[in-house]
Amino acid sequence: MPKLLHMICSPREQSESSAAGRMFVDQFRQAHPDWDIEEFDLWREPLPEFTGPILDAKYARIDGRGFSHEERDAFAVAERLAMRLALAERVVISTPMWNFSIPYKLKQWIDVISQPGLTFRFDPATGYLPLLSDRPTLVIIASGSDFITGMNRGRIDMATPYLREALRFIGIRSVQFVPVGPTTGPADPIRDARDNAHRRLAELASRF
Numbered sequence: 250m251p252k253l254l255h256m257i258c259s260p261r262e263q264s265e266s267s268a269a270g271r272m273f274v275d276q277f278r279q280a281h282p283d284w285d286i287e288e289f290d291l292w293r294e295p296l297p298e299f300t301g302p303i304l305d306a307k308y309a310r311i312d313g314r315g316f317s318h319e320e321r322d323a324f325a326v327a328e329r330l331a332m333r334l335a336l337a338e339r340v341v342i343s344t345p346m347w348n349f350s351i352p353y354k355l356k357q358w359i360d361v362i363s364q365p366g367l368t369f370r371f372d373p374a375t376g377y378l379p380l381l382s383d384r385p386t387l388v389i390i391a392s393g394s395d396f397i398t399g400m401n402r403g404r405i406d407m408a409t410p411y412l413r414e415a416l417r418f419i420g421i422r423s424v425q426f427v428p429v430g431p432t433t434g435p436a437d438p439i440r441d442a443r444d445n446a447h448r449r450l451a452e453l454a455s456r457f
């Protein structure tokens with residue numbers, strides 16, 4: 250059964266990004282009733298701290314040496330997390346913008362799965378090679394301010410270019426971004442932004 254993986258990256262009950270993501274996934278499910286939908290809440294499921302044996306395992310790979318028992322066990326956690334992504338034919342990442350970028354849980358997940366020999370490899374002759382196959386991926390980013398143009402009052406959206414590059418690095422190039430914002434401030438612009446984003450997502454869901 251093909252799988253869609255929905256990564257929830259906001260810890261909030263009233264999350265705009267989670268609501269938009271779930272709305273999209275519901276529409277997708279209606280159009281694709283035979284698909285398996287897996288929700289991965291980064292705030293509810295454990296992620297390893299990137300220190301100790303999992304960190305040493307990364308350097309073991311970089312230095313081309315074998316793993317200790319501890320490093321192998323720690324690396325297996327990264328393998329399982331990367332496998333959840335690798336086995337998904339479609340990916341939805343719904344995330345807040347936090348301090349112009351992404352929440353630390355999403356960054357932590359990226360740090361854990363971005364491992365040599367797992368999601369990318371380095372060849373001195375040819376450089377970095379991604380190891381995951383490309384797949385349609387949707388990133389929904391909710392922000393308090395309106396970052397639809399990539400800027401707001403001189404502040405730059407660094408979440409979008411960062412995620413585009415981090416996903417491209419491991420092989421996922423077919424990424425569409427849908428911003429939801431402003432989500433704070435006066436009620437009318439919030440409602441308009443939400444309606445516009447949801448309309449766009451509903452259109453995307455049938456051909457994702």
Ligand SMILES: Cc1cc2nc3c(=O)[nH]c(=O)nc-3n(C[C@H](O)[C@H](O)[C@H](O)COP(=O)(O)O)c2cc1C
Pocket residue numbers: 259260261263264265266267344345346347348349350391392393394395432433
């Ligand atoms: C720690 C933190 C940092 C934030 N930083 C920004 C920011 O840099 N730019 C912005 O427009 N909004 C920022 N916000 C507001 C959130 O982006 C906004 O509330 C958004 O709706 C959060 O997504 P969610 O509704 O899915 O939780 C921040 C909120 C928090 C809690």
